[in-house]
Amino acid sequence: MTRYPEILACLQPLLHEQKFHWLVTGAAGFIGSHLTEALLSLGQKVTGLDNFCTGYQRNLDSALKESGRGENFSFVEGSITEIDSCREAMSKGVDFVLHHAALASVPASLKDPVEYEKVNSLGFVNILQVAREFKIKRVVYATSSAVYGDNETMPKVEDEIGKFLSPYAMTKYMNEICAEFFTRVYGLECTGLRYLMSLAGGRIPTEHMRLSFRDGFQR
Numbered sequence: 001m002t003r004y005p006e007i008l009a010c011l012q013p014l015l016h017e018q019k020f021h022w023l024v025t026g027a028a029g030f031i032g033s034h035l036t037e038a039l040l041s042l043g044q045k046v047t048g049l050d051n052f053c054t055g056y057q058r059n060l061d062s063a064l065k066e067s068g069r070g071e072n073f074s075f076v077e078g079s080i081t082e083i084d085s086c087r088e089a090m091s092k093g094v095d096f097v098l099h100h101a102a103l104a105s106v107p108a109s110l111k112d113p114v115e116y117e118k119v120n121s122l123g124f125v126n127i128l129q130v131a132r133e134f135k136i137k138r139v140v141y142a143t144s145s146a147v148y149g150d151n152e153t154m155p156k157v158e159d160e161i162g163k164f165l166s167p168y169a170m171t172k173y174m175n176e177i178c179a180e181f182f183t184r185v186y187g188l189e190c191t192g193l194r195y196l197m198s199l200a201g202g203r204i205p206t207e208h209m210r211l212s213f214r215d216g217f218q219r
């Protein structure tokens, strides 16, 4: 397991030398707010994009306060399903996109697959398309261990996935397929991270996340 302090220690010398502008989508969420805090702490410039559908203003407030560098943060309140919000968020010289905005509950996706498709799949294509338009250096995006589906092989092998167990998992796999396409056909550099139960610090996880832990669902 890779630990957050170890990653930070590797990044510190690199990022203290170079200042970049990062777009963190889902910045008011659990992972996005920690990324925002870490980048600001390293002297980076950050724009956040979030519509607060499952995220919290207090996560953002805490990230800015803990970093001590709130002046390097700007925020666009909007949805990734609206391409103009994506454009607004990437329009001011963004170098890298860390895409974490998504609906992230397995049980909720089983109840409303259409909404999950709209936000997680259409929203993702919007992000990729706008990243192309603005010649973003790289899009790093959150996919999920949920794409392994019912494949129980351990340790996990990236290409060995099973049958999907939720619409959420399908949307995350679609993200991986779209990213591969945008890289191969348009030359947009993309990296997907298949997160599994990420935990850090004392910030508030969303209700979705609390329910996922309680019910033992794979995310």
Ligand SMILES: NC(=O)c1ccc[n+]([C@@H]2O[C@H](COP(=O)([O-])OP(=O)(O)OC[C@H]3O[C@@H](n4cnc5c(N)ncnc54)[C@H](O)[C@@H]3O)[C@@H](O)[C@H]2O)c1
Binding pocket: 025, 026, 027, 028, 029, 030, 031, 032, 049, 050, 051, 052, 053, 054, 055, 056, 078, 079, 080, 081, 099, 100, 101, 102, 103, 104, 119, 123, 142, 143, 144, 145, 194, 195, 196, 197, 198, 199, 205, 206, 208, 209, 219
């Ligand atoms: N936390 C985990 O253990 C875990 C595991 C696997 C994958 N992931 C993925 O990592 C990412 C972040 O997860 P998290 O735990 O921080 O979730 P989270 O729910 O705390 O954060 C997601 C953020 O995205 C925002 N958002 C949702 N829909 C949006 C939209 N249409 N437009 C703009 N913003 C929108 C929410 O308001 C929220 O702030 C998600 O893509 C999730 O699927 C997380």
